[in-house]
Amino acid sequence: MAIPYALASMILQEHRYRPITGKILLIGRQTIDMDVQTAIELVESILGQVRTVSPLLDQSTRARADKSISRETVSDVGFFGLFTDATVTAVDVTDYEGAEIVHDMCTKLPSHMIENYDFIFNGSCLDNIFDVAAAMRNFGLCLKPAGRIFQVEAASSSTAAYHVFSPEWFLDFFIANDWEDGSVYICRVGHEIGGFGFLKNPWDIYHWQPFSLDSDETLSGNGARSYTYRKKSRSLIVGMEFTVSVAQRGKGTVHVNPIQAVYRSDKMIQSESTAVGRWLMSDRNRYVGQDTGPHYPYSAPPAYKQAEQSYEYCGTIRYPDDEMD
Numbered sequence: 001m002a003i004p005y006a007l008a009s010m011i012l013q014e015h016r017y018r019p020i021t022g023k024i025l026l027i028g029r030q031t032i033d034m035d036v037q038t039a040i041e042l043v044e045s046i047l048g049q050v051r052t053v054s055p056l057l058d059q060s061t062r063a064r065a066d067k068s069i070s071r072e073t074v075s076d077v078g079f080f081g082l083f084t085d086a087t088v089t090a091v092d093v094t095d096y097e098g099a100e101i102v103h104d105m106c107t108k109l110p111s112h113m114i115e116n117y118d119f120i121f122n123g124s125c126l127d128n129i130f131d132v133a134a135a136m137r138n139f140g141l142c143l144k145p146a147g148r149i150f151q152v153e154a155a156s157s158s159t160a161a162y163h164v165f166s167p168e169w170f171l172d173f174f175i176a177n178d179w180e181d182g183s184v185y186i187c188r189v190g191h192e193i194g195g196f197g198f199l200k201n202p203w204d205i206y207h208w209q210p211f212s213l214d215s216d217e218t219l220s221g222n223g224a225r226s227y228t229y230r231k232k233s234r235s236l237i238v239g240m241e242f243t244v245s246v247a248q249r250g251k252g253t254v255h256v257n258p259i260q261a262v263y264r265s266d267k268m269i270q271s272e273s274t275a276v277g278r279w280l281m282s283d284r285n286r287y288v289g290q291d292t293g294p295h296y297p298y299s300a301p302p303a304y305k306q307a308e309q310s311y312e313y314c315g316t317i318r319y320p321d322d323e324m325d
Contacts, residue, residue: 001123002031005042006187006203006317007152007244008079010287011121012046014150014246015083017285022118025142026090027105027125029097030076031061033200038320039074043082053081061097086119105138106131117142122151124242127161133257136173140254148182148248155186155241167208170245172258175275180250181282184208186311189240205314207286210261211276244287289315 003011014020032039036055043050055078077088091113092099103110106129120139126132139149151170154161167184174182188204259268 001028005319009317013287020084020119024086024088025117025120027122028092029090030123032074032079036074106134118147120149127154127163137254143249150246152244155243165243174247176256176258177253178275179252180248182247185244187242200319202318204316207312210310286314289317
């Protein structure tokens with residue numbers, strides 16, 4: 001599990017929108033494919049400043065142990081320490097990469113983990129877990145009411161994962177369980193470099209939004225609005241893709257099982273109007289790349305033309321040129 005340069009940029013943009021503080025839970029140790037100087041420069045470019053700390057180097061992840069990444073890189077704790085004083089703890093099913101908590105996230109949580117964390121980073125863990133719904137519920141239970149979860153998961157089979165995830169899977173869970181707000185993205189990853197190349201490849205960022213407001217008129221005093229759900233707004237997989245999602249729990253639950261949009265009645269969809277209204281009207285900023293091309297445009301066949309309306313290209317995030325060799 002890893003935090004590529006592009007994801008690091010998105011995490012920093014999330015921190016700029018709402019500071020990441022308190023307690024961070026990592027779902028598995030994370031490989032950060034950046035040396036200390038590159039990490040510092042990235043933090044400074046997005047936040048304008050960096051904390052005066054001595055960043056810790058990665059000594060424990062598998063990529064370092066088997067020399068898939070040969071140079072010295074900053075550790076996950078070291079990366080977060082460059083911009084926040086939050087404590088960082090990792091949980092994993094084994095301690096092979098030095099996780100502080102050893103627990104199977106598909107099973108009942110120990111009491112000390114429930115509503116104990118302010119920010120969770122899940123770096124492509126669900127796609128390697130068999131019981132993904134149980135794990136997702138447990139991630140939510142670990143969050144404090146104001147806590148957020150940031151996730152990246154495989155969206156195409158080219159990653160050789162157990163599962164691949166559509167953007168609907170995350171959005172429908174958050175909306176059905178009445179989470180406060182958030183965003184979902186599809187990221188297309190170039191193929192210029194093999195092996196661990198996805199860590200350095202350009203990431204084209206698309207904000208995924210299947211909802212559209214029918215009008216500006218509120219339906220009730222609780223902020224519910226009339227909206228349309230584009231039921232054919234699914235991802236169009238080309239090459240290597242990842243689904244990235246961020247959500248704040250608020251007063252939301254984890255126990256409601258969503259029904260996929262193509263099978264929901266209009267009445268069921270409208271019952272979620274309050275939650276959808278919050279997400280649509282949120283002041284949350286889009287994650288953006290540092291340039292706007294070239295990129296892979298979404299082009300849908302006639303039967304799925306609604307899909308193109310659901311993707312907003314937000315730019316491409318590229319690894320610094322002098323680190324590509």
